[in-house]
Structures are given as structure tokens and as C-alpha cells.
Amino acid sequence: DQQVKQNSPSLSVQEGRISILNCDYTNSMFDYFLWYKKYPAEGPTFLISISSIKDKNEDGRFTVFLNKSAKHLSLHIVPSQPGDSAVYFCAAIMNNAGNMLTFGGGTRLMVKP
């Protein structure tokens, strides 16, 4: 039973344009959602998070939107840069169930120059 899903395994975007990565979840008990970025041969790197009581969080070029009624979140990257090419993982945490991250399957983003 996959509680966090990223339905697009890959996404290709032109440099300078917007990248939108999507994530759906099934468990309404999640308290926080996070996005991690992963390059080959490296561990995941934290990008941005959002509390379940908010609907938007912004950090520089990265903005995460949360739609609780739809159980959907998205990561917007504007403008996209070639260095953003990586695998992006959506993850969720339930505070009363330990601090474990439940990850989606990842989306490979390719930003073309």
C-alpha cells in the first residue's frame, strides 16, 4: 500500500521555464511534507517542507503547494536551471508515529539548456 505516490517517473523542461513536480498521498494523518533532491551516487538532500496546516511555502526558486482536500502537493521550480536535473522525492511524516519519512517513488527531472 503506497501512501505517497509520484505518478510521473520523469519530466523534461527547458532551461528558464517552470518545472512542476506532483505528489499524491492517501493518509490524511500526515503532519509534514518534504521534498528531497537526489543526484546519482549521493544521498537525498532536503529542499523544502510544508506543514499540513499551510497551503504554500516558498524558498527562493522553490515553492511547495499543498491541497489537503485533494491530498495533493506540488513543487514548483522557477526558473529551472540545468543544475536542477536530478531525482526529486516527495516525503511525508506523521509526528505521532515516530519521525520516519514515507517516500514517493521519485520523479527524474531533466532541465535542457
Place this chain on the structure above:
Amino acid sequence: DSGVTQTPKHLITATGQRVTLRCSPRSGDLSVYWYQQSLDQGLQFLIQYYNGEERAKGNILERFSAQQFPDLHSELNLSSLELGDSALYFCASSLQGTGNEQFFGPGTRLTVL
């Protein structure tokens, strides 16, 4: 560089063998997490330790065990290895046992032949 170190980087062994993976958390972090990334299962939480005590357990097989030592480093022991145990094993750390941001190490790639 996240500050989390993992050794070894690569490990090749045979079925039925036992291996130990080691993780040193970021300086000051009290909590350590282990995750497994396999091709068919994605990134999955195994176990969490906080200040030497087990805090949360995920889909960890009985053949696997972990501990966190007084100096806060952690070891993941995998025994009676099977082909399906081949995966990337990541360690992450965080300051507290709760809270959102976890810092990941570069991982240990285990290959079971």
C-alpha cells in the same frame, strides 16, 4: 556534504553471509535513521534510534538489526543475506527524535551475489 558519513561505500558479498554497515551522524545530532533503497521498493524506512534507544521501526526484516552506541554512531547488521537484499542503504540523522529535516549520508551500496 551533509556531515553524515557512511562506511563502506560499496560492499560485495555472497548469499548467506553477514555484513555490518556503519554510520556517523552529524555532530550534535541525537537521532539516526536507516533507509533502504531498492529498485522495486523505492526508499523505505527501516529503523530509528534516538540517543541510544530504538524509537521507531519500519519494514525491517528479522534478519536485520541495528544499534546506536554511546558516541551516537550507529551500525546496521544484515545477516543470512539473500539476493534481494542488494540495495542502497542510507543513514540519516537529525538533531532531535522529532522534527522534519533529516540529513542523509552518501549511502552504502550492497551487492549480494
